[in-house]
Amino acid sequence: MTDITHIRNFSIIAHIDHGKSTLADRFIQVCGGLSDRELKEQVLDSMDLERERGITIKAQSVTLYYTARNGETYQLNFIDTPGHVDFSYEVSRSLSACEGALLVVDAAQGVEAQSVGNCYTAIEQDLEVLPVLNKVDLPQAEPDRVAEEIEEIIGLDATDACHVSAKTGVGVPELLEQLVERIPPPAGEREERLQALIIDSWFDNYMGVISLVRIRYGRLKKGDKIHVKSTGQNHVVDSLGIFTPKRKETNVLEAGEVGWVSATIKDIHGAPVGDTLTHANTPDVQMLPGFKKVKPQVYAGMFPVNADDYESFRDALGKLALNDASLFYEPENSDALGFGFRVGFLGMLHMEIIHERLEREYDLDLITTAPTVVYELELTDGSTLYVDNPSELPESNLIEEFREPIARVNILVPQEYVGNVITLCTERRGEQINMQYLGKQISLTYDIPMAEVVLDFFDRLKSASRGYASLEYAFERFQAAKLVRVDVLINGDKVDALAMICHLDHSAHRGRVVIEKMKELVPRQMFDVAIQAAIGNKIIARQTVKALRKNVTAKCYGGDVSRKKKLLQKQKEGKKRMKQVGNVEIPQAAFLAVLKVDD
Numbered sequence: 229m230t231d232i233t234h235i236r237n238f239s240i241i242a243h244i245d246h247g248k249s250t251l252a253d254r255f256i257q258v259c260g261g262l263s264d265r266e267l268k269e270q271v272l273d274s275m276d277l278e279r280e281r282g283i284t285i286k287a288q289s290v291t292l293y294y295t296a297r298n299g300e301t302y303q304l305n306f307i308d309t310p311g312h313v314d315f316s317y318e319v320s321r322s323l324s325a326c327e328g329a330l331l332v333v334d335a336a337q338g339v340e341a342q343s344v345g346n347c348y349t350a351i352e353q354d355l356e357v358l359p360v361l362n363k364v365d366l367p368q369a370e371p372d373r374v375a376e377e378i379e380e381i382i383g384l385d386a387t388d389a390c391h392v393s394a395k396t397g398v399g400v401p402e403l404l405e406q407l408v409e410r411i412p413p414p415a416g417e418r419e420e421r422l423q424a425l426i427i428d429s430w431f432d433n434y435m436g437v438i439s440l441v442r443i444r445y446g447r448l449k450k451g452d453k454i455h456v457k458s459t460g461q462n463h464v465v466d467s468l469g470i471f472t473p474k475r476k477e478t479n480v481l482e483a484g485e486v487g488w489v490s491a492t493i494k495d496i497h498g499a500p501v502g503d504t505l506t507h508a509n510t511p512d513v514q515m516l517p518g519f520k521k522v523k524p525q526v527y528a529g530m531f532p533v534n535a536d537d538y539e540s541f542r543d544a545l546g547k548l549a550l551n552d553a554s555l556f557y558e559p560e561n562s563d564a565l566g567f568g569f570r571v572g573f574l575g576m577l578h579m580e581i582i583h584e585r586l587e588r589e590y591d592l593d594l595i596t597t598a599p600t601v602v603y604e605l606e607l608t609d610g611s612t613l614y615v616d617n618p619s620e621l622p623e624s625n626l627i628e629e630f631r632e633p634i635a636r637v638n639i640l641v642p643q644e645y646v647g648n649v650i651t652l653c654t655e656r657r658g659e660q661i662n663m664q665y666l667g668k669q670i671s672l673t674y675d676i677p678m679a680e681v682v683l684d685f686f687d688r689l690k691s692a693s694r695g696y697a698s699l700e701y702a703f704e705r706f707q708a709a710k711l712v713r714v715d716v717l718i719n720g721d722k723v724d725a726l727a728m729i730c731h732l733d734h735s736a737h738r739g740r741v742v743i744e745k746m747k748e749l750v751p752r753q754m755f756d757v758a759i760q761a762a763i764g765n766k767i768i769a770r771q772t773v774k775a776l777r778k779n780v781t782a783k784c785y786g787g788d789v790s791r792k793k794k795l796l797q798k799q800k801e802g803k804k805r806m807k808q809v810g811n812v813e814i815p816q817a818a819f820l821a822v823l824k825v826d827d
């Protein structure tokens with residue numbers, strides 16, 4: 229048991245690759261949490277996929293015991309935060325369990341837009357923010373310049389910022405001392421009635437739902453009967469403890485502490501993230517302020533290639549959604565693709581990750597349709613409608629005003645690339661709000677339609693600036709625009725799954741690009757296949773796939789039987805990924821092509 233004055237709860241705010249995981253590992257090593265061998269793998273990024281992509285996605289925590297130079301031992305609870313712009317909501321969630329944050333900035337790179345955004349979130353939540361200059365071992369590191377940049381761009385005093393190399397360990401002990409000195413201990417009374425905030429919940433096949441909690445008031449013990457505020461359900465705590473980073477059982481968690489709780493909750497919606505736990509005999513305690521609920525920004529249909537997989541697909545989505553408060557889904561039925569789900573994501577990276585996890589971890593074969601943002605419609609009868617699926621758009625004569633979501637976009641970019649970035653923003657129908665010179669960097673603020681931001685803006689921005697520009701964005705407002713629905717027809721049949729909403733000025737071009745790609749991807753049939761793009765009844769583009777008698781083994785000269793077999797096998801596998809539209813089979817690749825339409 230640690231006295232509450234000796235607890236420090238903190239997060240690390242850092243841009244991707246600025247060294248957060250390396251620094252966390254170094255803390256674990258200094259505080260003796262793991263052996264060197266165990267440390268070999270970066271321990272905090274626990275998901276396979278995440279390690280492959282090298283980005284931190286899920287908030288995790290680790291409890292460390294640090295004996296400071298004053299001889300006192302402190303309990304440090306480090307709550308990990310994800311680095312990618314798609315996941316910045318999880319940052320605010322992790323921050324809400326902390327009293328302090330380390331702002332880690334790569335001293336060879338400088339401040340990045342997203343760190344600025346996250347840093348403001350921390351300051352708004354009254355956290356003590358300590359700037360840290362990392363990678364000072366690199367010859368190109370300029371800690372003094374970067375310290376100035378922190379002061380200029382963020383307005384944070386960086387005079388005492390620690391100079392650290394997470395890689396070599398230089399400066400890390402000094403940083404731990406500063407952390408203990410400057411980050412305040414948590415407030416909270418241990419004799420009060422229990423109030424615990426659920427920071428994260430996930431499903432474990434053996435233990436059921438496990439939740440990461442921050443105890444605000446009171447104490448929670450093994451065997452306690454608890455009450456989940458939002459569901460009104462009671463459960464018995466069968467184990468609880470801390471992460472060291474391995475899961476370690478303890479008997480009690482007290483006000484100020486962060487740890488895990490398992491109460492054999494089997495229903496994955498039984499412990500929602502942001503909810504409050506209390507004891508069953510005090511169900512009337514106040515709900516703690518949760519965190520800003522995030523709304524998905526991008527929606528897409530996901531359909532199992534094999535209709536028999538529908539049930540397991542639904543279960544898999546349910547499990548993923550427990551760990552991911554931002555993942556939204558509801559059943560969707562498509563003429564072309566059958567039964568599936570409409571799924572909401574934070575951005576394209578989020579979508580890709582979910583798709584990959586479903587295919588890899590749950591062994592599902594899925595088709596994902598073109599992603600779309602949420603539009604606001606004012607109808608002629610005066611009602612307002614939100615549409616996240618082009619095929620659900622009402623007829624145009626029923627629409628009074630068609631509005632699209634606009635994002636407020638903040639970009640930091642070195643001067644030499646500012647021209648490229650402005651061109652990109654203009655192409656994406658951006659409206660400049662502000663432009664400011666900050667030392668070597670320029671800060672640009674634009675309002676850009678969300679649809680233009682979420683799809684591939686980040687990648688484009690990176691290539692326009694050789695990787696140097698950084699981005700942060702948030703929903704700002706809905707705004708009227710000339711928007712239309714473009715339908716794709718195959719031999720006269722509308723393919724609902726391929727419909728898209730876009731700006732009128734871009735519609736002809738987009739329609740043409742899609743049709744051309746489709747032409748390459750729709751296999752030749754025994755008859756001509758007409759592929760058309762249309763706005764209402766008006767055809768805006770057309771292509772024909774000429775009839776052909778298909779005989780894939782023709783070029784095998786009849787001799788090599790094994791080769792022939794292989795080809796046939798390959799064709800069979802290809803079939804699995806085919807979908808029937810009217811009398812035409814369409815490969816999955818055709819659907820994906822629509823997703824990748826470039827201007």
Ligand SMILES: Nc1nc2c(ncn2[C@@H]2O[C@H](COP(=O)(O)OP(=O)(O)OP(=O)(O)O)[C@@H](O)[C@H]2O)c(=O)[nH]1
Pocket residue numbers: 242243244245246247248249250251273282283284310311312362363364365366392393394395396
């Ligand atoms: N030279 C040097 N390299 C470092 C230092 N700290 C981290 N790195 C390297 O920088 C890269 C990124 O470090 P990570 O710790 O994975 O960065 P991160 O911020 O956790 O990245 P995400 O998990 O993707 O958000 C790795 O190749 C590290 O080895 C440092 O102090 N010096």
